[in-house]
Amino acid sequence: MTSPDDSPLPARPRLIATDLDGTLLHDDRFVSDRTVAALAAAEKAGIEVFFVTGRPARWMDVVRDHVHGHGLAICANGAAVVDLHAGGHLVKVRPLDREVAVDVVRALRDVAPGTTFAVELTTGIHYEPAYPPFQQDPGATVATAEKLLRATDEASADPVVKLLAHHPDLPPDGFLTLARTAAGDRASITRSSPTALLEISGLGVSKASTLALCCAERGISSDEVVAFGDMPNDLEMLTWAGTSYAMGNAHPDVLAAASGRTVTNNEDGVAVVIEEILARL
Known part of the structure; x- marks a missing residue:
């Protein structure tokens, strides 16, 4: 100190x-x-x-x-x-644009196969079937990230505050560097977990x-x-x-x-x- x-x-x-x-x-x-x-x-x-x-x-x-x-x-x-x-x-x-989020999902799937995603809205979280379970919300929708990011009604159109990306094998800092190289020009990408879990926000947020x-x-x-x-x-x-x-x-x-x-x-x-x-x- x-x-x-x-x-x-x-x-x-x-x-x-x-x-x-x-x-x-x-x-x-x-x-x-x-x-x-x-x-x-x-x-x-x-x-x-x-x-x-x-x-x-x-x-x-x-x-x-x-x-x-x-x-x-x-x-x-x-x-x-x-x-x-x-x-x-x-x-x-300060939301993450849904189309941008879909682009980021596709970019990370390309450079890091095996990545799974969750979508944090202002009203709660939703996630892919293979996403690691954590404090799962009873009202969560389980579907592909692309489907979760496709607003089909008023409820699903709530602002996206964060996209979460998890990889089961990559080292956390290595995954962060890889993701920023692949999609850092479209979104802000960071991490706070000891695991390979990335947090993705709107660019500049x-x-x-x-x-x-x-x-x-x-x-x-x-x-x-x-x-x-x-x-x-x-x-x-x-x-x-x-x-x-x-x-x-x-x-x-x-x-x-x-x-x-x-x-x-x-x-x-x-x-x-x-x-x-x-x-x-």
């Missing part, structure tokens, strides 16, 4: 932007009492806290009670801004670009933002923020990109830095 004497912290940050899984949350997916107290203290001191995550809005119950003041969170790697005080009401959506929009609306500059993250989908946010921290458990690329380092998520690394910030005010 960066020591207090050489910490890159700004004199008075106005916003803290933190990833959730592997960053704010412990590995068993809970927010520790220490972190809850630190988040509340930051808000009380006038520092806004934004949760910025790859999770869809429907998976935000774990932190819903810890959003103070504004109540907003950035979900789906920047594709959606939701008001958690209003039951997950969508404030902003990222945690950083949506956070920048939210900050601009508040008159907050990047120099006034402190960001935390652990995986490649955090990289743009960490390099955009004036001050950034990689978790002790972070991906090597994140450790190299961040301006500072804290301890692991299981050691409350975000809370450690927030406490340091508040001690300086």
Whole structure:
């Protein structure tokens, strides 16, 4: 961890932007009492806290009670801004065009045979028959990605916030590089899972670009933002923020990109830095 004497912290940050899984949350997916107290203290001191995550809005119950003041969170790697005080009401959506998504599916099938897909809409997830099962939604449609992306009625025409691509054999970083080479000119492609699972958004959509929009609306500059993250989908946010921290458990690329380092998520690394910030005010 960066020591207090050489910490890159700004004199008075106005916003803290933190990833959730592997960053704010412990590995068993809970927010520790220490972190809850630190988040509340930051808000009380006038520092806004934004949760910025790859999770869809429907998976935000774990932190819903810890959003103070504004109540907003950035979900789906920047594709959606939701008001958690209003039951997950969508404030902003930056969708992935369906035709573009079909092009990406075809490109990845060509360069990485065996890839399977899931389609995350604003209303829920749908997936291919061979896609790895995970927290399956009771109302999910199971069909080919091409069929899932073909809107046939009002319900199926809901905005696409993310396309997920999974490969059973390729190394995660290798799959990411391959996909960006094949389709990176049509969509934003990243990853946050330890497996070969890619997250695909509209071109230019990222945690950083949506956070920048939210900050601009508040008159907050990047120099006034402190960001935390652990995986490649955090990289743009960490390099955009004036001050950034990689978790002790972070991906090597994140450790190299961040301006500072804290301890692991299981050691409350975000809370450690927030406490340091508040001690300086």
